[in-house]
Amino acid sequence: MPPNIPLNDVYRRLLTVALDGALRHLADLPDQPVTVPTSDTMLRQLLGGPAPSAPTEPEAVLDTLLRAAELGLGPTGSSRYFGYVVGGVFPVALAADWLTSAWDQVTATYDTSPLAAVLEDICRGWLVEMFGLPVGTSASFTSSCTLANLICLATARAALLDRVGWDLVTRGLNGAPPITVLVNEHVHASVLRSLRLLGLGGDIRPLVTDGQGRVKLGPLEKEISRTNGGPVIACGQVGELHTGAVDPLRPLCEQIHAIGGWAHFDAAFGLWAATTELRHGLLDGLDLADSWSTDAHKWLNVPYESGMALVADAEAHRRAMAIHPDYLNQDAGRVRHPIQWGVAFSQRARVIPLWATLTQLGKTGIAELVGRHCALARRLAACLRREPGVVILNDVTLNQVLVRFEHPGGDGDRHTMAVTQAFQRAGVAWASGSGWGGRAVLRFSFVNWTTTGEDVDRAAASLLECHRALRSAPLPGVYRGGGHR
Numbered sequence: 001m002p003p004n005i006p007l008n009d010v011y012r013r014l015l016t017v018a019l020d021g022a023l024r025h026l027a028d029l030p031d032q033p034v035t036v037p038t039s040d041t042m043l044r045q046l047l048g049g050p051a052p053s054a055p056t057e058p059e060a061v062l063d064t065l066l067r068a069a070e071l072g073l074g075p076t077g078s079s080r081y082f083g084y085v086v087g088g089v090f091p092v093a094l095a096a097d098w099l100t101s102a103w104d105q106v107t108a109t110y111d112t113s114p115l116a117a118v119l120e121d122i123c124r125g126w127l128v129e130m131f132g133l134p135v136g137t138s139a140s141f142t143s144s145c146t147l148a149n150l151i152c153l154a155t156a157r158a159a160l161l162d163r164v165g166w167d168l169v170t171r172g173l174n175g176a177p178p179i180t181v182l183v184n185e186h187v188h189a190s191v192l193r194s195l196r197l198l199g200l201g202g203d204i205r206p207l208v209t210d211g212q213g214r215v216k217l218g219p220l221e222k223e224i225s226r227t228n229g230g231p232v233i234a235c236g237q238v239g240e241l242h243t244g245a246v247d248p249l250r251p252l253c254e255q256i257h258a259i260g261g262w263a264h265f266d267a268a269f270g271l272w273a274a275t276t277e278l279r280h281g282l283l284d285g286l287d288l289a290d291s292w293s294t295d296a297h298k299w300l301n302v303p304y305e306s307g308m309a310l311v312a313d314a315e316a317h318r319r320a321m322a323i324h325p326d327y328l329n330q331d332a333g334r335v336r337h338p339i340q341w342g343v344a345f346s347q348r349a350r351v352i353p354l355w356a357t358l359t360q361l362g363k364t365g366i367a368e369l370v371g372r373h374c375a376l377a378r379r380l381a382a383c384l385r386r387e388p389g390v391v392i393l394n395d396v397t398l399n400q401v402l403v404r405f406e407h408p409g410g411d412g413d414r415h416t417m418a419v420t421q422a423f424q425r426a427g428v429a430w431a432s433g434s435g436w437g438g439r440a441v442l443r444f445s446f447v448n449w450t451t452t453g454e455d456v457d458r459a460a461a462s463l464l465e466c467h468r469a470l471r472s473a474p475l476p477g478v479y480r481g482g483g484h485r
């Protein structure tokens with residue numbers, strides 16, 4: 001950068017280019033096809049080649065990036081993207097996120113960012129209140145629910161071993177009493193990965209579930225009776241990825257606690273339902289658990305990466321994660337040192353967009369958002385259910401809809417996969433194919449704040465068109481391209 005150009009002018013020029021590019025993208029989004037671009041080669045040509053040997057003007061860098069965006073952005077921001085569980089971004093969250101980058105705070109100790117430390121403590125308190133969790137529940141603000149699962153389960157491991165007189169910090173795992181882990185048989189892969197990383201993969205016992213993916217109490221009791229009196233962690237779900245189902249929280253927690261165990265719930269998106277009346281029905285007993293993991297980048301619509309680990313026993317959480325290197329000032333008089341609660345040392349102040357979004361929406365705004373998405377899910381299910389050959393496989397209690405397509409020729413799997421492919425290619429909307437109970441399915445998730453009833457109707461119309469066209473054709477001719485699994 002030439003030294004005679006005032007720094008502020010450089011920022012203004014570049015940020016203006018970024019702002020214009022961002023606004024163009026957001027304005028174009030509603031009319032863009034909701035398809036995954038096949039742009040790998042073109043992206044490599046535009047962005048790759050040999051490692052840059054000399055500097056490039058920053059305007060040219062941004063220009064290349066903006067051209068690449070036209071080729072290679074996934075459709076996940078669209079109001080008609082229903083794949084996986086992918087939220088959008090509220091404007092206030094986006095703006096706060098830009099400020100977060102401009103301020104470039106290190107969320108480590110109070111000294112590195114008093115703002116982030118105080119906001120973490122405030123958001124922790126607000127979330128505990130909004131979700132109805134025990135007062136004093138601690139929080140770690142993570143980059144993902146995966147990392148939140150890891151932190152919760154690391155805390156569970158240390159706390160349970162501590163209860164049987166084994167200090168994990170000083171003695172490690174060699175020779176430690178074995179821990180039995182009971183998991184909902186449909187538990188998210190990130191929980192299993194966390195268990196593996198923690199050395200808890202040795203004795204994982206799947207818990208039998210019903211057709212919706214909820215742990216069945218009879219088999220749970222049996223499984224509990226087979227534990228040997230040693231430490232037990234149970235991993236349940238609040239919001240099954242396919243069906244949105246919630247485990248029977250109260251009996252599950254009570255039974256696990258009766259044997260001195262730890263109840264952890266992966267609630268990546270489902271925890272937000274606790275901000276609604278569902279807390280007293282579907283989510284009854286949520287507050288009895290020992291730990292919960294969730295994401296704000298899903299249902300709260302803040303930018304990636306924003307997850308949270310919540311632990312009822314704050315002292316156990318702090319003991320499991322705390323670290324005190326000499327060079328970091330962690331003055332005990334300060335309100336909070338984020339580094340004591342998580343894994344990373346240097347972290348983005350991701351709590352800033354979280355605080356902004358919680359503040360803008362408030363309790364009623366979040367409850368309205370969640371309720372609206374559940375209603376949209378019911379609207380889609382009602383529309384599809386009327387069609388011959390379309391089966392809704394789940395009880396639509398939350399925001400997920402699980403669909404299966406039957407063919408008069410009898411091969412529902414191949415038909416469902418073909419409908420999925422045709423629907424994804426049509427570009428009106430996008431949902432992800434999966435398997436449930438050994439059968440091919442198409443799953444929809446409603447979490448983007450911009451999705452409307454009209455979006456749902458357009459998605460349903462496109463889907464039914466694909467289904468009808470493929471259903472009226474004989475099976476062999478339809479599937480020349482093969483399935484997608």
Ligand SMILES: Cc1ncc(COP(=O)(O)O)c(C=O)c1O
Binds near residue numbers: 143266295
């Ligand atoms: C139920 C569930 N648990 C855990 C995860 C993992 O969350 P993350 O992608 O934030 O790591 C996801 C989604 O990705 C999920 O849907």
